[in-house]
Amino acid sequence: MLKKERQALIIKQINLHNKVLSSDLSLTLNVSEDTVRRDLHELAQENKIIKVHGGALSKSYNVTSQQSDTYAYEEKNIIALKTISLIKEGMTILTSGGTTMRAIARALPSNLKATFITMSPLIALELIEHPNLEVILLGGKLSNDSKISVGGEVVNRINEIKADLCILGINGLDFDGITDSDWEIVQVKKAIINASRVVIASTISEKLNSALRLKVCNLKEVDYLITELPSDSPTLLAFKEKVNHIL
Amino acid sequence: MLKKERQALIIKQINLHNKVLSSDLSLTLNVSEDTVRRDLHELAQENKIIKVHGGALSKSYNVTSQQSDTYAYEEKNIIALKTISLIKEGMTILTSGGTTMRAIARALPSNLKATFITMSPLIALELIEHPNLEVILLGGKLSNDSKISVGGEVVNRINEIKADLCILGINGLDFDGITDSDWEIVQVKKAIINASRVVIASTISEKLNSALRLKVCNLKEVDYLITELPSDSPTLLAFKEKVNHIL
DNA sequence: CAGGTAAATGCAGGTTTTTGCGTTTTTTGA
DNA sequence: TCAAAAAACGCAAAAACCTGCATTTACCTG
Numbered sequence: 001m002l003k004k005e006r007q008a009l010i011i012k013q014i015n016l017h018n019k020v021l022s023s024d025l026s027l028t029l030n031v032s033e034d035t036v037r038r039d040l041h042e043l044a045q046e047n048k049i050i051k052v053h054g055g056a057l058s059k060s061y062n063v064t065s066q067q068s069d070t071y072a073y074e075e076k077n078i079i080a081l082k083t084i085s086l087i088k089e090g091m092t093i094l095t096s097g098g099t100t101m102r103a104i105a106r107a108l109p110s111n112l113k114a115t116f117i118t119m120s121p122l123i124a125l126e127l128i129e130h131p132n133l134e135v136i137l138l139g140g141k142l143s144n145d146s147k148i149s150v151g152g153e154v155v156n157r158i159n160e161i162k163a164d165l166c167i168l169g170i171n172g173l174d175f176d177g178i179t180d181s182d183w184e185i186v187q188v189k190k191a192i193i194n195a196s197r198v199v200i201a202s203t204i205s206e207k208l209n210s211a212l213r214l215k216v217c218n219l220k221e222v223d224y225l226i227t228e229l230p231s232d233s234p235t236l237l238a239f240k241e242k243v244n245h246i247l
Numbered sequence: 248m249l250k251k252e253r254q255a256l257i258i259k260q261i262n263l264h265n266k267v268l269s270s271d272l273s274l275t276l277n278v279s280e281d282t283v284r285r286d287l288h289e290l291a292q293e294n295k296i297i298k299v300h301g302g303a304l305s306k307s308y309n310v311t312s313q314q315s316d317t318y319a320y321e322e323k324n325i326i327a328l329k330t331i332s333l334i335k336e337g338m339t340i341l342t343s344g345g346t347t348m349r350a351i352a353r354a355l356p357s358n359l360k361a362t363f364i365t366m367s368p369l370i371a372l373e374l375i376e377h378p379n380l381e382v383i384l385l386g387g388k389l390s391n392d393s394k395i396s397v398g399g400e401v402v403n404r405i406n407e408i409k410a411d412l413c414i415l416g417i418n419g420l421d422f423d424g425i426t427d428s429d430w431e432i433v434q435v436k437k438a439i440i441n442a443s444r445v446v447i448a449s450t451i452s453e454k455l456n457s458a459l460r461l462k463v464c465n466l467k468e469v470d471y472l473i474t475e476l477p478s479d480s481p482t483l484l485a486f487k488e489k490v491n492h493i494l
Numbered sequence: 495c496a497g498g499t500a501a502a503t504g505c506a507g508g509t510t511t512t513t514g515c516g517t518t519t520t521t522t523g524a
Numbered sequence: 525t526c527a528a529a530a531a532a533c534g535c536a537a538a539a540a541c542c543t544g545c546a547t548t549t550a551c552c553t554g
Contacts, residue, residue, distance in 0.1 A: 002266060002268070002299055002301050002302055002304070003300055003301070004297075004299040004300075005266055005299075022530075023529095023530090031514090032513070032515080033530085034513075034514065034531090034532095035512080035513060035514075037531065037532090038512090041531095053520095053521060053522075053530065053531080054521095054522090054529080054530065054531095121369075121371050121372055121384060122368075122372065124368050124389055125368055125369065125372075127389075128391060128394060131391060134388065135388070136386070136387070136388055136389070137368060137384070137386045137388075137389050137396055138386045139366075139385045139386025139396065140383070140384065140386070141381065141382070141383055142374075142382040142383070142384050144378065147372065147375060149386065157386070250502070250503095269540075269541095270539090278503075278504085279503070279504050280540080280541095281503075281504065281505080281541090281542090282502080282504075284540085285502090285503085300510095300512075300540065300541085301512090301539080301540065495554105496553105496554100497552105497553090497554095498551105498552085498553085498554105499551080499552075500549100500550085500551075501549080501550075502547100502549075503546105503548075503549095504545105504546090504547080504548095505544105505545085505546085505547100506543100506544095506546105507542100507543085507544090508541100508542085508543085509540105509541075509542075509543095510540085510542090511538100511539080511540070511541085512539075512540085513537090513538085513539095514537095515536090516533105516534090517532100517533080517534085517535105518531100518532080518533075518534100519531080519532070519533085520529105520530080520531065520532080521528105521529080521530070521531085522527100522528085522529075522530090523526105523528095523529100524525100524526090524527095
């Protein structure tokens with residue numbers, strides 16, 4: 001067995017069980033404990049696992065760095081699955097940034113063939129992991145806090161596109177429409193909506209009934225409102241008449 | 248048996264089993280292990296397989312998000328510091344992708360004010376963490392394996408730029424110049440070099456004296472060659488007359 | 495077609511990696 | 525505090541690797 005192969009198996013074990021024992025690995029891999037220890041040591045040096053006395057632990061097990069993108073993890077996963085049900089083979093899809101969108105990108109089926117256009121480098125990198133997708137990244141000046149490309153160039157470019165679908169991450173949504181707090185982002189979102197035949201607004205229910213400073217669009221421009229709640233939830237009832245479809 | 252034919256068989260084997268052993272291949276193909284090794288080496292340089300001690304692995308074998316970005320960590324950090332010493336306040340800097348470039352991006356002083364232009368979303372995201380930098384991300388079709396924007400649009404855009412500096416990640420460099428294995432990337436790199444007053448080539452010494460299929464530029468176009476080695480190292484001696492400055 | 499050039503391959507050697515095994519040191523838990 | 529488990533250290537053998545070189549083969553070119 002190749003060394004790298006063995007180390008990959010160790011990583012797999014750790015991701016599965018969140019921990020491994022040197023003695024266990026020695027048995028299952030048929031190598032001496034010394035070799036296992038050396039492997040664990042190497043992987044630890046490469047920052048892939050956490051070495052402890054007797055074995056090793058998964059890194060994510062006690063890492064605090066990126067909890068923001070797992071905030072409301074369950075909810076966002078439900079939203080992702082609902083949103084994905086609207087995506088069909090061969091579509092051209094415009095998307096903005098946001099952690100909800102990231103959950104969607106991650107949950108896409110790997111055999112899906114489609115074209116995604118996005119101004120978020122983060123989303124683009126998630127999407128490119130799916131080998132059958134074509135990913136177009138819109139460039140421009142990167143916004144420091146939202147981490148997406150903004151500016152006239154992006155808006156111009158979006159205006160040249162006609163997409164089948166757009167998936168909008170939402171920061172504020174109430175009866176009066178969709179709102180946001182950053183002027184540049186609002187411009188981009190307006191352009192996206194304009195360039196797409198069908199508009200999907202995906203958001204956790206927490207953001208419903210909250211309004212921010214700047215208006216993006218009216219609810220009647222939204223074709224689908226997707227939240228983690230069942231479509232007959234009382235929270236959503238009030239939106240029924242304003243939005244075309246609620247999932 | 249033809250060389251190409253043999254290499255095709257190797258690829259087939261790897262796709263089938265996710266790995267191959269040099270010794271196995273030597274037997275089944277009826278050639279010496281040296282020849283197998285040379286084949287594997289070539290395929291690895293062309294980015295088709297991953298060469299490891301004892302054989303090779305399929306590229307998709309363990310695509311956990313960020314495994315190889317700590318390879319040669321120490322070396323890359325030295326390179327980063329040397330490279331940074333050439334960056335001055337207010338400069339406009341063009342950069343490609345690559346893990347060495349990523350190490351540089353991470354090591355930048357946080358008070359540096361400068362404009363960075365890149366076609367790599369990964370690098371862009373690293374750079375944007377530095378609050379005083381302006382980051383321009385060049386968009387386009389994302390290349391599946393190199394994870395940078397490629398295509399005519401990117402090249403066109405680069406041609407509109409005049410930068411003070413470009414920092415080139417290197418895949419192959421010998422007396423005859425800088426080489427790479429992907430046609431699209433070569434186009435982008437050529438454009439970058441053309442658009443910059445000063446060209447820096449940063450690479451770990453491992454990649455010196457290795458040549459890939461496609462030529463990017465001659466050494467005389469390179470102003471600074473930066474490696475982790477001290478500038479009077481014998482390995483670098485031979486490059487002294489070809490490159491303007493060696494750090 | 496002769497002669498020259500370049501590519502491909504195998505081989506000899508020296509070097510580096512990998513691995514297991516004693517031995518010694520450190521950690522852990524009672 | 526002590527003994528068992530785990531880790532670290534040093535060593536040696538085997539496997540894999542690299543480098544340079546010689547041989548063969550294919551490919552030009554006049």
